[in-house]
Amino acid sequence: MRTLRCLMVLLALASPLAAQDTIRISEPVTMTVIPVAPVVTIPGPSADTTFLCQTIREQRERSWFSWSDYEVVEVTEWAPCAGAVDPGEPTSPTPDPDPQPDPDPVDPDPIDPGDAWYVQTWDFSNTSQMLAAPDIGNATAGGGRVSLITNAGGPGFNRAVRATFDANAGGEPQVGVDIYFPNASRDRPREIWFEYYARFSSNWEVNGPYGGSAGHKHLFLFDQEETGAGRWEHITGLFGEVMSMQIAGNLGPGGQQAPFRPNFRALWDGDWHRFRCHARMDPRNGVWECDIDGQLFRWGTGNTSRGGGYYFNQMALSRNLNKGTNRTMTLDFGPVTVYTSDPGWQ
Structure with a gap:
């Protein structure tokens, strides 16, 4: 056994x-x-x-x-295969002598809205969703289109809205979006401060091939009646010569145009530029001014009031390009932040 x-x-x-x-x-x-x-x-x-x-x-x-x-x-003896090469000792990968840092994350230095009254960051899934939002309106009337862009590469943001003006679309093409302040009827603001970034394509022009006086309505502020009498204007290239800030079509007392005669063309370089603006309705000491990349440009002082019942309730980002254009051009707007108390900008 x-x-x-x-x-x-x-x-x-x-x-x-x-x-x-x-x-x-x-x-x-x-x-x-x-x-x-x-x-x-x-x-x-x-x-x-x-x-x-x-x-x-x-x-x-x-x-x-x-x-x-x-x-x-x-085994104790070398017996190579046909065509085999002695691999020798295994080696570790050679470290990169000068490793590159990881790329910066998206929005490396996001804009801090602080105690803002209204903020629009263009955080929509697509253009259709953006234009369907209750506080956004399409102000385009032929000759172009607006669209959401998600790779804007701005200082602290990547989302923006783009106004595209088509080449040879005729005179007075209007392309842009309106912002309706949701709490305007409740708070009735007669003084606001607002900040935004804008980027003109490097081929921007105002002296297009069609009739009329040169100029582009870059931005409007409106009260509750969107009329000429209640329109606060920011026009680039008025008569092809000046950056104009007007109220109801008047330059007003003390109007200052010299800072952007003719240096406003420096904005048409394909880069982002910061706009910080201040508007106040007042019968004696009104304000309509913008600091653009640290350079102050203002309408002046005087009567900016249509009466006690009016207040700011709407903003228009881009409107008419008076003489049209013979080239396709774009104008982008980054996040918009609006305050009803002084944000203390330096």
């Missing part, structure tokens, strides 16, 4: 080796014993031995087969 038991143990040890192929490693190595694949020493190659060539080593790294399916054999 004891002899029979020993024979059964020997057969059990031999059976795994007979049922498996073997892989011979091409040079002496120290192997870790795998429980399901006993490590043995074979002095030389045999018919069922596979030598570990460089290509198989690469396959092992990519896990194209599992090593547990094979018996790992340790």
